[in-house]
Amino acid sequence: xxxxxxxxxxxxxxxxxxxxxAQRAWVLWRYWLLREFKTRYAGSxxxxxxAFVQPLASLAIFYVLFGLxxxxxxxxxxxxNGYLLHLLAGLAIWLPFTDAIGRGVGSLAxxxxxxxxxxxxxxxxxxxxxxxxxxxxxxGYALLLVLSIGQGVGPFVSWAWLPLLVLAQVxxxxxxxxxxxxxxxLWRDVGSTVGFALQLGFYxxxxxxxxxxxxxxxxxxxxxxxxxxxxxxxQSAVLHMPVPLGTMWxxxxxxxxxGGGGWWFFRSMKPVLGEAL
Numbered sequence: 141x142x143x144x145x146x147x148x149x150x151x152x153x154x155x156x157x158x159x160x161x162a163q164r165a166w167v168l169w170r171y172w173l174l175r176e177f178k179t180r181y182a183g184s185x186x187x188x189x190x191a192f193v194q195p196l197a198s199l200a201i202f203y204v205l206f207g208l209x210x211x212x213x214x215x216x217x218x219x220x221n222g223y224l225l226h227l228l229a230g231l232a233i234w235l236p237f238t239d240a241i242g243r244g245v246g247s248l249a250x251x252x253x254x255x256x257x258x259x260x261x262x263x264x265x266x267x268x269x270x271x272x273x274x275x276x277x278x279x280g281y282a283l284l285l286v287l288s289i290g291q292g293v294g295p296f297v298s299w300a301w302l303p304l305l306v307l308a309q310v311x312x313x314x315x316x317x318x319x320x321x322x323x324x325x326l327w328r329d330v331g332s333t334v335g336f337a338l339q340l341g342f343y344x345x346x347x348x349x350x351x352x353x354x355x356x357x358x359x360x361x362x363x364x365x366x367x368x369x370x371x372x373x374x375q376s377a378v379l380h381m382p383v384p385l386g387t388m389w390x391x392x393x394x395x396x397x398x399g400g401g402g403w404w405f406f407r408s409m410k411p412v413l414g415e416a417l
Contacts, residue, residue, distance in 0.1 A: 165261045172268045206348045214350045229375045230347030232280030236273035244269035244317030245334050248325040256417045266317035301377040308395045315402025322409050359384040366394035
């Protein structure tokens, strides 16, 4: 089925099926991304500064609670602020991930009327949610690297892995946003379930606690959590912390499964989306 016939069958939903279609999708993505930033901070006194304030506030709250009050320490990390670096390495992954998923899951449902009236590649909407999280991701990584150097932790040759890990996070997050946005549009219970899953996932990911504090027989279980694999890989690359055997392989499998599988699922369900519109 070509793009024209699919659009006719699925009013309100077009597809990216050619070079020209990809260029149009890129232009639309940039337009919607700019619109997203303007809408997000419209009427706010601090405006774009909230992109800095929110990650720093989360970092401060968790550091005071777990680093100062509960005195959690990271074995093998000799820096005086080792726990702060460990916490930041986790939040630099987790905060943009939850930001993208939280916005992406409802992206199709929020613009249902628009999709019904204006044919466009529907995958642009979850892609905009992921793009909107890149600012938080960039702030987190920049702060992590600056503080690491300030604490005498690095730079290491292993930092060369970071661009690849960032790409892995974008692909993984986009694939998951595609699946969840389509699933939430068709079955509205998905949104509530995602909110609960993110809360549970935070404590199943070694962010506020080091993996070394978990009994070793459970370490391999973290390979079943794609975000945990990503956090462990970043902690290893930036802070030279040990990770469970097979973490990088597990991360590669998750990227293929969620990235490729998410794209396949979304494209497969587009006719259903068009009929629902």
